[in-house]
Amino acid sequence: MIDVHVIGAGPTGSVAAIVCARNGKSVLVSEEDKSAGGKVCTGLFSASGLKTLERYFSWKESVQNEIYGAEIYFNEEKIIIEKKSPVAFVCDRDAFDRQAASAAEDEGALVEYGKRIFGNYRAFRVIAADGALSSTASFFNFPKMTKFVGAMKGEVRANWDERLVKVFFSSAFPGFLGWAVPRGDRTFEIGCGVVLPNRPAEAFARLEKMLGVKSTSKKAAVIPLRPRKKTAAMIGKYDVRLVGDAAGQVKAISGGGVIFGSWCAEIAATVSTPLDYEMGWRFKYEQELLVHRLxxxxxxxxxxxxxxxxxxxxxxxxxxxxxxxxxxxxYASGLLFNIFKKPSLLRTLF
Incomplete structure (x- = not known):
């Protein structure tokens, strides 16, 4: 008898499975790909966010580079933010995801690969961590998300500063941004996103021209920019809870969702009812995600x-x-709060 069926073996789904298993539940994880990993995401995570994931799984072996700050371009103007200690880490997403899935198996979850689930759910409780285009959300007719970014990335070699990420805010990337993330050994991931229906491929060509590079191995992805109006419900005989990108628990500034998604997955795996989950994650994290959207x-x-x-x-x-x-x-709210206490910076907003 299976207590919880988790859909998706990305980090968010694996965290849900880990917490369920630690709470004494029998867990089945179904992943449509043939292995964990293979995601398009950049793998840039804040040091503070990664530290909170240590209670779920070990991620340190997946680290490729330490990040100490950023060059932020506001069209033609640039500011540099740099600290003495790492503020973020660039991780190999394949290795990162595999470590999370392996930890779920070590806790007793059964992980099956190459299994696309659409209707054949095998437990009363379903935790859907199957991405922005969640088939589970579609099957159970959850409210649709209405705003998405189309993103594209590639890889280049360059002699840029490997301690800093480059971030570009410009009309070249309407509704989102461009980036260059150092992976080490003079290898950089470059990428950009645009709010759909703008065309990511055209924006990516503009980024290549801007940086004077030509990338290899281009990949594309879709990122939600705001949460669904409803992320949990009793539907027929199922207790269904959406987490991570499937729920839209994503930072609208950067598109990052692993950290917030994992925090919400812990709540989904712990509380008793769908309503407890809906109210729980929104009480703890929706305001912070709203600040990112503002x-x-x-x-x-x-x-x-x-x-x-x-x-x-x-x-x-x-x-x-x-x-x-x-x-x-x-937590962008802390920065905004302190800006309001500093008049000289507050004036830059108006």
Whole structure:
């Protein structure tokens, strides 16, 4: 008898399986791919976020590079944020996902690969961690998510600073951003996203031209930018809970979802009812995700000239030091709160 059927063996699904198993539940994890890994995501995670995942699985063997800060381009203006200790790590996503899935198996979960689930659910409780285009959400007729980013990435070799990530806010990437992430050994992942129906391939070509490079092994993905209006319900004989990208638990600034998705997966795996899960994750994390969406909306409101003016004002007001001291890749609300206590920086927002 299976107590919980988890759909998807990415990190979010694996965390749900780990927590369920530790709580004495029998768990089946079904993954449609032939192995864990193979995801398109960049694998850039905050140091603070990764530290919270240590209670679920060991990720350190997947680390490829340490990140100490960022070069942030507001159209033509640039600010540099750099700290003395790592603020983020670049992980090999295949290895990262495999370590999470292996930890779920070590806890007693049964993980089956090459199994696409659509209707043949094998437990009363279903935890769906099957991505932005969740077939489980479609099968159970959950409210659709309405705003997506189409993203594309590739790999290049370059002599850029390997301690810093490059981030580009520009009309070249409407509704999102461009990036260059150092993986070590002079290898960089470059990528960009645009709000659909804008065309990611065209934006990616603009990024290549901007950086003066030509990439190899291009891959594409879809990222949700806001949560579903409903993420859990009793439907027929099933207790269904959506987590991670399937629920839209994603940071709208960067598209990152593994950390928040994993935190929400722990709640989904712990509480008794769908309503407890819905109320629980929204009480703990929805406000923070809303702050990310508000910052996203603010950035989207500016054309290239206003972006350049904004970047120049940040530089003139020594914002780099302020962000170094107060910034957090997961909790943007703390940075905003402190900006409101600093009039010189507050004026840059208006």
């Amino acid at each position: 910052i996203r909306k603010f950035l989207d409101s500016m054309n290239d000239k206003r972006l350049s003016d904004f970047g120049r004002k940040l530089r003139e007001n020594n914002a780099s030091y302020f962000i170094e001291e107060n910034g957090d890749m997961e």
